[in-house]
Amino acid sequence: MHSELINRSGMALRARHERAGRALATPLDHHRVVLHLSASTKTACLRTGLPFLRTRGDVDIVPAGAADGFEAQSDFSSLEVLIAPSRLERMAGELGLGGRHVEVGMVHMAREPRLQGLLYTLAQDLQSDAPFGEHFRDGLVQSVATAVLLRAPSLQEAPAAPALQRVQDYIEANLELPLSLPSLARVAGVSPWSLQRLFRSGVGMPVHRYVVSRRVERARQLVQQRAGALSEIALMAGFAHQSHMSRWMRRLPE
Secondary structure (H helix, E strand, C coil): CEEEEEEECCEEEEEEEECCEEEEECCCCCEEEEEECCCCEEEEECCCCCEEEECCCCEEEECCCCCEEEEECCCEEEEEEEECHHHHHHHHHHCCCCCCCCCCCCEEEECCHHHHHHHHHHHHHHHCCCCCCHHHHHHHHHHHHHHHHHCCHHHCCCCCCHHHHHHHHHHHHCCCCCCCHHHHHHHHCCCHHHHHHHHHHHCCCCHHHHHHHHHHHHHHHHHHCCCCCHHHHHHHCCCCCHHHHHHHHHHCCC
């Protein structure tokens, strides 16, 4: 039995409660990310006949158009996120990786902490007596889609995203100016949410932390060059005042 909970923006969330027997995943036009929620379930792959023990927390990723299935010896429950391929293509474009075919590979019974955490949170919210609601779940489903996108084989060897380079160049040339997330997103040509994802995946830190680190580096260079009083250098590097600069210079050692 399927219970569909969200179905918009090219993504959907479904709770599955299946009886013992054949669990068939017929080909769909969506990618599927499935979290096994039941206790240990003995299964056999319908394609190979090989036995497998599915445990709570196992994650399957089934690409669009692929058929998959297994024989379960007991009832089981799972949570399923469906993602339209066109949605992943749009997300790739927002991250500066447009023009690439997003190939999603088949994954069986993976133990990926990032995906598990997102999917568990979704499952817990659905089971809660006081759920956070659809807006909260929408954000989590979006994060699941991002995790699937960033692990796609076709993007693993992607060159540095042009959007990332463009905004890094802008930051470097304008450190003395206010550099808000929305303004930087406009420079990159992506949404603020996508820019944060791009920085976390490409640079390893949030946008704000990256900007501050570049300001600290600029301030240190200006101090070495004796470019002015410390209060003046703070403003030249984009800090609000000297104590603000000093605090960050202590927090980010050379």
